[in-house]
Amino acid sequence: xxxxxxxxxxxxxxxxxxxxxxxxxxxPGYTRSFCMRSVHxxxxxxxPGLVLALDRSGAAxxxxxxxxxxxxxxxxxxxxxxxxxxxxxxxFEQVLPVELADGRRVEAVTYVVxxxxxxxxxxxxxxxxxxxxxxxxxxxxxxxxxxxxxxAHLAELGIADDDLHWLVDRVRALCA
Numbered sequence: 437x438x439x440x441x442x443x444x445x446x447x448x449x450x451x452x453x454x455x456x457x458x459x460x461x462x463x464p465g466y467t468r469s470f471c472m473r474s475v476h477x478x479x480x481x482x483x484p485g486l487v488l489a490l491d492r493s494g495a496a497x498x499x500x501x502x503x504x505x506x507x508x509x510x511x512x513x514x515x516x517x518x519x520x521x522x523x524x525x526x527x528f529e530q531v532l533p534v535e536l537a538d539g540r541r542v543e544a545v546t547y548v549v550x551x552x553x554x555x556x557x558x559x560x561x562x563x564x565x566x567x568x569x570x571x572x573x574x575x576x577x578x579x580x581x582x583x584x585x586x587x588a589h590l591a592e593l594g595i596a597d598d599d600l601h602w603l604v605d606r607v608r609a610l611c612a
Contacts, residue, residue, distance in 0.1 A: 471486075
């Protein structure tokens with residue numbers, strides 16, 4: 437049985453492994469938003485950045501990609517993803533049903549934000565998000581790079597997100 441991983445942010449453009457398969461997918465009941473403060477990868481404890489996370493919602497679902505993992509790489513990929521995604525325990529690793537664009541339904545490893553975690557910051561106004569992203573920098577680089585890469589790669593896949601496009605324009609203006 438193929439291990440699937442659901443990507444909705446940086447996993448879309450930087451999964452850290454070579455997927456055996458890559459299929460557009462939707463995760464029902466969740467939405468993608470900048471609702472998690474980043475104190476490692478895209479910010480620091482003193483100047484936290486923001487990263488995208490999956491937050492439960494009544495929305496139709498979050499569009500993204502399902503990444504298939506080769507059977508012989510399963511343990512290595514899971515160890516890598518856990519090291520990367522669970523660095524501060526702000527995410528729960530869950531296996532959730534996703535709907536693939538080709539009509540299949542599969543179970544996928546998914547990283548969902550813990551709304552009770554101190555890094556959770558759901559509901560921030562877009563302007564505040566833009567100001568945070570414009571100034572933050574962490575171990576994996578500037579927060580702006582994370583935003584710009586994510587939006588560009590989602591657009592390449594035909595996934596539009598009005599809030600993310602607004603943030604790109606506003607962050608570029610703030611950084612000009």
